[in-house]
Amino acid sequence: MKIAVCVKHAVDETELKVDAGGNPQLKGAATRMSTFDKNAVEEALRLKAAHQGEVVIVTVGTPEAKKTMKEALAMGADRGVLVSADPMAIDTRRTAELLAAALKKGGPYDVVLCSEGSSDMYSGLVPPMVGELLDLPYVGYARRIEVSGQAAKVERALEDSVEVVEAPTPLVASVVSEINEPRYPTLIQIMQAGRKPVEELSAEALIPGAGQSVSLVRGMKAQAMARKRVVFEGPPEETAKKLLEALASEGVLPR
Amino acid sequence: MATYSAEQRRLMETFYPDHHEEYSEVLSSLGTFMEKELLPISPKIDTGEVKIAGPRKALLKQGMCQIAFPEEYGGLGLPFSVYAVAIEMLGTAEASTCLSVEIHNAVAEGLNRFATDAQKSRYLPGLLTGDSLASFTLTEPASGSDAGTMATTAEKKGGEYSINGSKMFITNAGEADLYLVFAKTKKGPSCFIVESPTPGLSFGGDLKKLGMRGSRTSEVVFSDCRIPEGNLVGEEGKGADYAKEILHGARIIVAALNVGIAQIAYEKSLAYARQRKAFGKTISEFQLIREKIADMKTDISAGRMLYLYASKVKESGADYSSEASQAKVFSTEMSLRVCDSAIQIHGGYGYTTDELHRHWRDARLLTIGEGTSEVLRLLIARRELARSQ
Amino acid sequence: MSVSVWAFSESPSVANEVASSASSIARAAGGSFTVIGLDDSGPLLAGEEKVVLKSDVPLSTSPEAAAGALAKFAREENPDVVLVGSTRDGKEIASRLAVKLGRPCVSEVFGASLGNGTLQGKRNVFAGKLVAEVAVPLPCVVALKVGTTSALPASEAAAREKAMGSLPSKTKLLEMREKQKGTVDLKGAKLIVAAGRGVKKKEDLAIVSELAAALGGAVGCSRPLSADMGWLPEEHHIGLTGVTVHPDLYIAVGISGQLQHVAGIKDSKVIAAVNTDKSAPMFEASDYGVVGDLYSVLPAMLRQIKARRQ
Numbered sequence: 001m002k003i004a005v006c007v008k009h010a011v012d013e014t015e016l017k018v019d020a021g022g023n024p025q026l027k028g029a030a031t032r033m034s035t036f037d038k039n040a041v042e043e044a045l046r047l048k049a050a051h052q053g054e055v056v057i058v059t060v061g062t063p064e065a066k067k068t069m070k071e072a073l074a075m076g077a078d079r080g081v082l083v084s085a086d087p088m089a090i091d092t093r094r095t096a097e098l099l100a101a102a103l104k105k106g107g108p109y110d111v112v113l114c115s116e117g118s119s120d121m122y123s124g125l126v127p128p129m130v131g132e133l134l135d136l137p138y139v140g141y142a143r144r145i146e147v148s149g150q151a152a153k154v155e156r157a158l159e160d161s162v163e164v165v166e167a168p169t170p171l172v173a174s175v176v177s178e179i180n181e182p183r184y185p186t187l188i189q190i191m192q193a194g195r196k197p198v199e200e201l202s203a204e205a206l207i208p209g210a211g212q213s214v215s216l217v218r219g220m221k222a223q224a225m226a227r228k229r230v231v232f233e234g235p236p237e238e239t240a241k242k243l244l245e246a247l248a249s250e251g252v253l254p255r
Numbered sequence: 256m257a258t259y260s261a262e263q264r265r266l267m268e269t270f271y272p273d274h275h276e277e278y279s280e281v282l283s284s285l286g287t288f289m290e291k292e293l294l295p296i297s298p299k300i301d302t303g304e305v306k307i308a309g310p311r312k313a314l315l316k317q318g319m320c321q322i323a324f325p326e327e328y329g330g331l332g333l334p335f336s337v338y339a340v341a342i343e344m345l346g347t348a349e350a351s352t353c354l355s356v357e358i359h360n361a362v363a364e365g366l367n368r369f370a371t372d373a374q375k376s377r378y379l380p381g382l383l384t385g386d387s388l389a390s391f392t393l394t395e396p397a398s399g400s401d402a403g404t405m406a407t408t409a410e411k412k413g414g415e416y417s418i419n420g421s422k423m424f425i426t427n428a429g430e431a432d433l434y435l436v437f438a439k440t441k442k443g444p445s446c447f448i449v450e451s452p453t454p455g456l457s458f459g460g461d462l463k464k465l466g467m468r469g470s471r472t473s474e475v476v477f478s479d480c481r482i483p484e485g486n487l488v489g490e491e492g493k494g495a496d497y498a499k500e501i502l503h504g505a506r507i508i509v510a511a512l513n514v515g516i517a518q519i520a521y522e523k524s525l526a527y528a529r530q531r532k533a534f535g536k537t538i539s540e541f542q543l544i545r546e547k548i549a550d551m552k553t554d555i556s557a558g559r560m561l562y563l564y565a566s567k568v569k570e571s572g573a574d575y576s577s578e579a580s581q582a583k584v585f586s587t588e589m590s591l592r593v594c595d596s597a598i599q600i601h602g603g604y605g606y607t608t609d610e611l612h613r614h615w616r617d618a619r620l621l622t623i624g625e626g627t628s629e630v631l632r633l634l635i636a637r638r639e640l641a642r643s644q
Numbered sequence: 645m646s647v648s649v650w651a652f653s654e655s656p657s658v659a660n661e662v663a664s665s666a667s668s669i670a671r672a673a674g675g676s677f678t679v680i681g682l683d684d685s686g687p688l689l690a691g692e693e694k695v696v697l698k699s700d701v702p703l704s705t706s707p708e709a710a711a712g713a714l715a716k717f718a719r720e721e722n723p724d725v726v727l728v729g730s731t732r733d734g735k736e737i738a739s740r741l742a743v744k745l746g747r748p749c750v751s752e753v754f755g756a757s758l759g760n761g762t763l764q765g766k767r768n769v770f771a772g773k774l775v776a777e778v779a780v781p782l783p784c785v786v787a788l789k790v791g792t793t794s795a796l797p798a799s800e801a802a803a804r805e806k807a808m809g810s811l812p813s814k815t816k817l818l819e820m821r822e823k824q825k826g827t828v829d830l831k832g833a834k835l836i837v838a839a840g841r842g843v844k845k846k847e848d849l850a851i852v853s854e855l856a857a858a859l860g861g862a863v864g865c866s867r868p869l870s871a872d873m874g875w876l877p878e879e880h881h882i883g884l885t886g887v888t889v890h891p892d893l894y895i896a897v898g899i900s901g902q903l904q905h906v907a908g909i910k911d912s913k914v915i916a917a918v919n920t921d922k923s924a925p926m927f928e929a930s931d932y933g934v935v936g937d938l939y940s941v942l943p944a945m946l947r948q949i950k951a952r953r954q
Contacts, residue, residue: 013770013903024774036885070280091748096739116885121769123751124732125787128707128739137814138708141732153818157878158732164819177885178871178878184288187281187318187331194277216750220774227915228931231530233922239934240944243916244952246932252893252914254835254860526923530935 001053001147003044004109006099006130007037007072008087009065010120022222033068036115038075038182040175044113045076045183047147054078056106060087060098066198074185074193081106085203085210094213096129101206103134106199111152112172116141124174131172139165139173256294256347256522259286262556263340266563270336278337281322285341288317289348297349298610300469301617307352307469308430314352315385319345320360324367328379335504336566339511343559346515350617351469353515357508358426362389362435365501369446369489378433378448390431391505392449392475393498396423400630402437402444403495407477409438409447414484416440416447418455418477424624428473429458435488436477442492447482455480466616502626503576504569509621510562510582513590514555520590520597520614521551527601538600547596554593558586577638580631583621588628590618647675647758647782648721652714653729654704654737656681656688660795662729663690665756665788667796669725673758678723682710686803690796694803699811705820706813707733711740713808718745722783725763727756730787738787750778751787758782771884772907791831791888823879830882835861836891836912838882840905841868842898842919842938846875851942852897858949864889866896866905883908898938901926918942 015030044055055077059065062084069080083098090098103112112134114127124140131138143162144155147169156163157176185193203210230246232239247253259282267275267282292310299305322338324330338360345353363382366375381387398404407420418438422428434449434456449456459474489497525548528539538544565578594615598605605611622628651666653659659679666677679691682703686696697703697713704710714737718726728738730751742749756765762779763786769776780786830836837856839849849863856863863880870881882889883905890911897918899905906929909915917930918938927933934941 011770013773016770016773018773024770074284092750093742093748096743119771122771122884124735125739125742125749125751128736129743132740132743138736139815140707140736160823160879162821162823163817164821165815166818167815184317185284186316187285187321190280190284191277191331216748216778216780217769218777218779220769220776222773223768223775223910227929229928229933230931231922231927231933231935233531233935236936236940236944237948239936240941240948243918243932243934244945244948247893247914247916250893250914250931252835523923530922530927 001047001051001110002108003047003053003055004058004103004106004112005037005040005044005055005072005077006112006114006126007041007057007059007068008034008118008120009059009061009068010034010118013119018222024220024222031064031067033071034115035119036117036175036177037068037072039177039179040113040115041072041075041077042180042182043145043175044111046180047111047145048076051147053110056081056109058099058102058106059083060085060095060203062086069198070193071185073196073198074190075183076185076189077196079196080198081201082198083201083203083206088217089215090210090213091216092123092125093129094207094210096126096133097207098203098210099126100130100133102201103130105201105206108170110169111145111147112136112170114172114174116174116176127172127174134172137167137171139167139171142173142175143179145173145175145179256290256519258290259283259340259344262559263343266559267336267340270563270567271334278333281331281333281337282340282344285317285319286344288314289344293345293349293352294347298613300349300351301609301613303468305469307349307355310349311352311355311388312385314345314356315359319356320363320385321383324363324379324383328367328375329383334566334570335507336563336570339507339562339566342508342511343515343518343562346512347519348515349469350512350516350614351467353512354467354620355427355470357505357512358391359389359431361501361505361508362391362433364504365391365435365446365497366448366488368500369497370448374448374485374488382433387432388427388430389433389435390425390427390475391501392422392425392428392434392436394422394424396421396474400627402498405437405439405444407436407438409440409445411440411484412481415481416484416487418447418449418480418482420477422475422477424462424472425475426470426472428471428475429461430471434475436475437494437498438477440491444494444498445491446488446494446497448486448488449477449480449482453480453482465619466613467620499576503579505625506579506583506631507562507565507569507575509625510558510565510579510586513586513618513621514558514562516614516618517551517555517558517586517590517593520594520611521555523611524548524551524597524600527604531602544600547600551593551596554589558582558589561585577635580626580634583626584628584631584635587618587621591615591622594618647673647725648723649675649677649725649727650680650718650723651677651691651727652680652737653731654682654707654710654733655729655731656685656798657795658729658731658734658790659685660688660690660798661790661793662727662788664793664796666727667691669727669756669758669763675724675758680714680717681803682713686805688798689803690799692799692801694799694801696803696805697808698805699808703808703811705817706815707736708740708815709811709813711737711744712811715741715744716808716811717806724782724784725758726785728785728787730789735787738785742785745783745785747783747785748780749785749787750780752789753778753786754789754792756786756788768907768910771903772910773903789888791890824877830862830864830880830887830889833862833889834891835859835893836864836882836889837861837895837897838864838866838899839869839876839897840866840899843869846873848939849875851938855895855897855942855946858946859893861891861893866899866902896926896930897942899926900924901929
């Protein structure tokens with residue numbers, strides 16, 4: 001079975017600093033694999049273990065993305081494909097087109113997995129776009145995937161319901177973070193990850209004019225979080241009293 | 256808090272300009288594991304609610320004790336200081352587990368240095384993956400710093416040795432699969448591998464300690480405990496030399512452990528000082544608190560640099576016993592200063608919160624264990640006076 | 645040349661919310677809007693101009709088929725802006741439409757308006773740490789964040805029906821299980837008390853429920869309690885990948901305040917927190933905080949609430 005996982009190398013939002021004017025300091029910010037991508041990689045590794053095969057990591061990224069690539073390879077993936085482009089400088093459709101082109105070039109894949117959304121932008125658009133572009137069955141928000149023979153049975157987690165859907169392989173799916181607990185790579189795996197092959201593709205060679213797509217994002221600024229941050233300390237009877245009084249004065253306690 | 260810090264990264268860059276990226280990847284990954292899997296349960300390990308066996312095994316499986324060992328036995332072949340920094344992070348995340356792991360690792364190092372190839376092939380791989388746990392069995396009820404006066408004996412009887420006597424204050428006793436035991440033969444103190452279970456090998460109850468409560472510490476009793484003669488490590492009569500050599504390395508590690516304990520106590524103090532208000536301000540604005548913060552920070556930086564320097568001297572192959580002793584004496588005493596300041600800064604909460612004062616309780620062991628500060632000061636002074644002649 | 649806007653969601657209640665946004669956006673730009681529905685949803689939809697797309701099988705059970713129907717109709721009518729509710733299925737439909745029609749697409753947008761041949765709006769990024777301004781050139785497909793506007797009531801106007809012929813779906817729906825809707829609809833709740841990892845045992849959730857009940861509020865939780873430990877069903881999970889809420893009062897009990905959780909409560913009027921850890925990020929995100937053990941503070945609060953009522 002040949003499994004592809006689309007991942008994104010993203011700025012670590014927990015480490016992102018914002019200056020006094022509310023402007024984010026993106027240049028030089030700490031970066032890492034998008035949080036939920038690990039679940040997609042883990043699911044791919046489980047499929048590989050059950051069905052024999054290989055797991056290929058595909059990403060659209062700058063050279064910095066090699067770090068995320070290495071992390072996924074350390075978890076147990078076999079090789080990687082890096083499409084050189086900055087996902088923050090192009091729009092989601094162009095990112096999906098580049099991924100689809102890379103998948104077509106390296107395919108055919110039996111299963112293509114993505115996360116439910118990247119930890120930086122959380123659009124959730126790229127996976128279904130990839131499915132649409134490749135003209136493959138697409139199942140979103142999978143919390144359980146079972147493949148047998150040429151078909152897959154997928155449980156989808158929606159807002160108000162759970163759907164069980166059947167789809168033939170090859171297929172594209174996005175997974176929710178509840179699907180599994182990603183494994184930690186062991187130190188030996190980390191040290192050996194550097195030896196696994198990573199193919200680099202130019203965006204321009206895949207799609208002429210690829211670099212000309214422009215991001216739809218005009219600017220980003222910190223939310224004005226003007227919370228009062230009043231903190232009460234002391235014995236519970238006292239602090240409980242102070243809290244209730246404060247809430248009453250805000251008019252948010254029921255009569 | 257346990258993750259690989261910017262300071263540790265900078266030090267590795269300084270010491271290893273060509274290879275630091277690889278070492279940082281390894282340390283960063285271990286740090287993340289420790290922060291997510293060990294740090295949150297650490298308070299419960301202190302109270303006894305959670306046992307260290309499971310977390311310790313998971314950590315060893317990650318590769319904690321493979322770092323500085325040769326690849327042929329399942330090691331990563333990385334420099335000793337990478338292991339030392341990993342220990343500092345573990346000291347921050349979970350001190351009891353750290354103590355248990357460093358003792359285990361010290362035995363593996365001893366075997367790596369002094370055992371035969373056959374013995375190494377038999378025992379090292381299991382120790383490195385954490386499939387088996389080891390215990391360093393030297394100290395006795397009546398012999399500590401003066402290990403030469405040990406009373407445990409090993410008598411040759413046919414193709415076996417019979418070990419008789421008892422050991423005390425042994426870490427991992429009762430849990431370990433392999434004991435590195437020092438006992439006297441006719442030729443003097445010698446070193447043996449004793450596997451558990453073996454008839455004649457028994458253990459006392461877990462001793463109630465001031466700190467490091469997650470780590471099991473007890474008596475080990477040998478009563479005509481028979482082991483094959485092939486379990487002798489190295490040569491009879493050389494046991495004292497082997498023990499000394501193993502302990503020199505362990506002292507660097509203990510120094511790192513205590514720097515780690517000091518680090519977490521310090522970080523908690525910083526956070527508290529920023530929040531706690533008195534006289535209408537946060538206490539971080541008071542000069543006497545700032546003095547403490549500055550001293551704690553400087554102390555920790557110095558401790559870190561000392562153990563890393565001692566590691567580098569060890570790696571070079573030169574005699575590092577003085578550097579190791581300096582690092583241990585300084586860092587163990589320093590960590591007590593820092594943890595004490597941490598209690599002071601936290602005020603009433605410092606005295607009444609187990610989660611905070613346990614750092615001092617954990618740190619308090621190591622001016623005693625693995626070479627008392629007194630004995631090590633003598634070693635340092637002897638070296639200095641020998642040199643100036 | 646007036647701008648034409650479509651409002652759509654595969655869920656009629658969300659469709660009416662999108663209709664509300666479409667109404668203000670279109671009116672402000674001097675344009676018109678049409679509400680698009682599927683199958684037999686006509687009577688449930690708001691708006692005066694309604695078109696319901698039909699096929700030989702229900703379109704609402706397949707986002708792929710629904711997108712196919714919408715694309716087919718869009719090629720006939722050429723709406724400048726297609727607004728879709730940013731639900732999970734909605735985002736799939738929007739994505740497919742964007743590819744089929746060759747249009748740009750952005751999701752989770754709020755505060756949208758038209759101007760300079762673009763649709764401008766905002767979206768939360770970096771787990772809610774930042775707000776991004778987006779500008780999408782027309783014609784476009786935009787998925788609007790759910791829960792940011794009140795839904796228009798269903799209108800009595802009749803819906804025009806359009807038969808779309810047979811539409812392919814590569815996947816087959818085998819089963820659909822509605823989630824047990826407990827007594828909880830966090831999205832509309834005015835007062836929420838939420839539990840986090842500070843609660844040590846599942847049984848201890850009782851004290852949190854008690855406080856919620858005493859205040860007439862709903863119970864929520866941070867992700868670990870639903871996803872990891874299964875103490876509460878998923879619909880109680882508040883956060884980036886869970887429910888976004890906007891109550892008047894949100895009380896976080898034993899919640900550390902990770903970004904992923906705070907992202908779901910930003911629009912609360914007043915936020916309060918109880919936590920033993922003075923340095924917990926939750927306090928930075930709160931108006932009022934109590935540093936203390938929930939096991940002592942919550943009973944104290946309950947005692948005082950009861951005393952007040954006497």
